[in-house]
Amino acid sequence: MSDASMNTTPSKAKTSLADLSDRTRRRNAAEKRFQAYGIGAIAISLFFLIVLVFSIVRSGLPAFTQTVLDVEFVLTEEQFNDAEKQLFKTKAYSGYFNDALTAQFTEAGVSVPFDAKSIERIAGKVGGTIREFYRENPDQLGQPTSFQLAASSRVDAYINGRFTRDTFTESRFLMAADLDLVDAMKTSGIIKNVFNWNFITGADSGVDNPGGAGIGASVVGSFFMMLVVLFLSLPIGVAASIYLEEFAPKNRFTDLIEVNISNLAAVPSIVFGILGLAVFIQFMHLPQSAPLVGGLVLTLMTLPTIIISTRASLQSVPPSIRDAALGIGASKMQAVFHHVLPLAMPGILTGTIIGLAQALGETAPLLLIGMVGFVARGYPEGFVNGFVEPNSAMPAQIYTWAARADASFYDKAWGGIIILLIFLLTMNIIAIILRRRFERRW
């Protein structure tokens, strides 16, 4: 080797360190170019991310607000007794409401003609709501009470700018004249936008009432499903990976199992859905639409993810650690549980949370076991019922809303996506925190 170099450069000319040779220059240029590609790639993905977040937030925010008619109202005991004596009781309450409204208009210096019919088109049957309130809270009689009455979905759409007077088509649900009234209510501060707690805590509503729809019940459904997934797939997945990685003999059979686990990770989730339908519902007769079944199906789906990431993190633990433990007479199991597993923990937890996050956002398998389209009108009663009572899940609820005819449900779907993303983000943050906590150098 030394001979060769002596032959090719008999007398090497002295060069300064400051002169860059052509080779170095080309190498540096290539490095610069590569860095530019990298920055470009990051910029493009950031751009898409920003567009995505922006459009989600913009479309989703209306779901979190609600248009209400805020009316200050006093009902005396005589008025109450009077109304209760009448034949059309709710009509009497509507009358009181209209009087209060007129008073509020005059106070704000606005004058628009309106009748009970237009009020009904804007805010629904107000009389019924008021009557119910006073029958339940008779002590409020004679006290000034402020009512927040949900406006109809069309008024909501008009206030949120989803249509204007120009694009408005008159129907029996909302007339052109009603828009004047709505405008007047808005200028006099009667119509307001308030935060819609019901969207976060409430259950789904019927197809004709987008204003009342909430995602709360399906959050609970998702929660119970995730409990099932976590408590089944984590122990099963970790046990399976530890066995395969540390104990199983390496032979044809274990190779076959390994290949199949990798394949399972690539199986479309809807396949797991139909399997769940066939096995859990049709064969084992577990209740339909139940988070328990959803959780079982998602466990099947999550297991390969957890097994693959657990095995990868077990493999990344240096073999010298195992030798060290075995060398002082630890059993294989002690070596694994005392030394290997703690080092693999960050990877295992990350894999598990990624698996859970995937499961949380999964819709297709739920379609087949009846959790999509199910209208969860209430919360499950008690912890155990949470698993077996029919419920929906967040992505399934979003899918259901997006498929409904009323455009207001579309807002709800976007709002639901915001909630779903908040949950996913939280899970990722937990993953990062756990990883930091368990990470140790070796």
Next chain:
Amino acid sequence: MLDDTNLAETTVANDDIKIAARDVSVYYGDNQAIKGVDVDIADRTVTAFIGPSGCGKSTFLRCFNRMNDTIDICRVTGDIRLDGEDINAKSVDPVQLRAKVGMVFQKPNPFPKSIYDNVAYGPRIHGLAKSKADLDDIVEKSLRRGAIWDEVKDRLHAPGTGLSGGQQQRLCIARAVATEPEVLLMDEPCSALDPIATAQVEELIDELRQTYSVVIVTHSMQQAARVSQKTAFFHLGNLVEFGETTQIFTNPKDKLTESYITGRIG
């Protein structure tokens, strides 16, 4: 070449046989790394394995505590007896064997735990300490024997992986002696140590010889001559020569041994 070593001091060898290996061969897949080796490791004696890199010293050493079991493709044949008992017998649990036959590896491999826990781990899993104070004693004694106590006594709860390479190796020695093995296998324990630490480890080896049998792999002829009473010279998987250290270094019978210890091959 060996003028500076005090061979005379190390001539006392023991005749009780601790480990007897007969016709031991080791295969990595189809590749035979050890070819039918017979060796007797005497009790209360230091035996040195020398030989060029890749000749199979580590491989052979690992047969004594069945660490080769952990390598899937590795296969050991032949007969190895510890105090007359076949260590490869079905009834022998390698875990129990390894508690009796400790090992220090070629590369330092402390656990990513505190220095204290590194040393205390062995005594803990073997139930050697009755109380916390007992365990503290064992840890201190072992770290002293590993010639590292003075350097770490103020940071016993710092991670063992934060030590320098040489300190890590001495920690591993301390960890190995903490379980009070009957035989200690040391695979180049001093390759990362400075002369002072090396001298301390050699002192430890000499001290261990009073009670245990020590097998040490080394690339340093001087070290082999200094610490061992018996020396085995390996070449390409064969045991070329095995005998009293003084004899091997002053009057080798084999041409190959002679050229190795005088530095002509290696």
